[in-house]
Amino acid sequence: MKRILTLTILTLISLVPSVMGTEIGDINGDGSIDIADVVYLFKHRNVPIEDGDLNCDNSIDIADVVYLFKNYDKYREPVIFAKNFQLDPHWDEGYCYVVDSKGHKFVLVNENATAPNIQGAKILRVPVKSIDTIFYCPIVSTADILNDSSCYDSIKGVSSSVLKYSPELSKRYNEGKVANIGTSSTMKYDVVINTSPDIVVLGAWSQHDEMETKLNELGITVSRAFAYDGPTFLGKIEWTKYAAALWGKTAYDKANDYFQTSWKKKNKLVRITRNAKEYPKVVNFWKYSDTSTPYIPEAQNYYSKLINNFRGDYAFNDLPGTGSEKIDTETFMERASNADVVILRQCKDIKTKQDLLNRYPNSGFENFKAYKTGRFYVSKPDYYIWEAKDPIGTMEDYAKMVHPELFPNGDNDLKYYVKLQ
Structure with a gap:
């Protein structure tokens, strides 16, 4: 009897129409991610590749079924990749529970809903009416991504550096609707008080x-939002959910859709680069000036993982950690000078090889293999803003820098990096 009941259930599952799920893992398109999706994928391999190729090997087969079986619990969690905040949405009940990077608890409650009693949690009514923030990411970056006036309306105070990166907030500042609360390291507390911030x-x-x-x-x-400290690039993008939750369910749903779109785009780039025949040695580093010490991402940093995800061989994979660290010049030069690809992140407007040497005259960059072969790339000054504002474009740049041969225009149409000529 039990076996007959099981077969009946599986038969009913197989009759669910194949539609594109709104989230990765929702293979049968029923709005949830569970064992039914595993069974459906087992029975139907003719789903779109962006839905069914979950292990990103450019095919849909039993390996994807197994992959989904092992990961569907993870896929349906509200926060999948970000490690520095927790989020538990109960929008149907009128609230969302959030724990930030320092363990501060918040219950974000709709105007007409009753807040649950969670010990130690601060209750905020959403949409939050007045928000001040010191960094561009994740509050302002999410407002720019969603491009919704109701989100901008709530931002009352930002640091001076943020204003120049958000045209809408800059306009509102000139209209007297947004205050300059200082810099990323020094706050004007009297101005903050005048904005009457809820948070x-x-x-x-x-x-x-x-x-x-x-x-x-x-x-x-x-x-506290440690949006720059996550171990994966998708985790950084996922901070849009944290920010959007302050504006309520509609904004949260839009942010989640954007995150899912970014995830699918990342998987598409992984599928493209898996066809690479070689793994080029890649160096990624930050150097402020000619005399400053290079900083390199550690092996579990999101820059390093992007390189490895796109079939590059990051030159410092032996240095564990999710942050960045100074590296002695001798070790850096030994690895960087012979690397196939060099990616320099910096804050000046460098467009040519001569600009590079003018900025770093004693660097020895002209002797690098990548410099000679045309695989030396330099960031535009505001690259880090676009990582938050257009993460899809940033991921595309990295895939093209690591494997230009796999893209129609190669590395000639980068958005936020410059290929030095």
């Missing part, structure tokens, strides 16, 4: 610890 969102810097202490003394609610 001030800070980052991970040590100076922000001091800001939090002072704001707490002033009775102002603080949240």
Whole structure:
């Protein structure tokens, strides 16, 4: 009897129409991710490749069925890749529970809903009416991505550096609707007070610890968003959900859709680059000036993982960690000078090889293999803003820099990096 019942259930599952699910893993398109999707994929391999090729090997087969079986619990979690915040949406019940990067708890509640009793949690009504923030990401970047006036309406104070990167906020600043609350390291507390913030969102810097202490003394609610410290690029993109939750269910749903779109685009790039015949040795580093020490991403940093995901061989995979670290010049030069691809992140407007040598006259870059072969790339000054504002474009740049031969225009149409000629 049990076997007959099981077969009956499987038969019913097989009759579910094949439509594109809104989220990766929702193979049968029923709005949820569960064992039914595993069974459906087992029975139907003719689904679109962006839906069914979950292991990104450019085919849909039993390996994808197994992959989904092992991962469907993870796929249906509200936060999949980000490690520095927790989120538990209950929008149908009128609220969303959020824990930020410092463990601060918040219950974001619709205007007419009743807040659940969660010990130690701060209750905020959504959409939040007044938000101040010190960094571009994730609050302002999410507002720019969603491009919704109701999101911008809630942002009342930002740091001076943020204004130049958001045309809409810059316009509102000129109209007197947004205040300049200082810089990323120094806050104008009197201006913050005048904005009457419901919440001030800070980052991970040590100076922000001091800001939090002072704001707490002033009775102002603080949240900490370590959006730049995640181990994966998709995790960084996922911070849009955290920001959007402050604006309620509609904004949250839009942010989640954007995240899913970004995830699918990343998987498409993985499928393209898996056809590479070789794994080029790749160096990625930051160098402020000619005399400054190079900083390189550690092996579990999101830059390093992007390179490895796109069939590159990151030159410092032996240095564990998710952050960046200074590296002695001798070790750096030994690996970087012979690398196939070199990606320099910097803050000046460098467009040519001569510009590079003018900026770093004693670097020895002209002797690098990548410099000679035309595989030396330099970031545009505001690349880090576009990582948050257009993460899909940034991922495309990385795939093209690592394997230009796999794209129709090669590496000649990069958005946020420059191929030095």
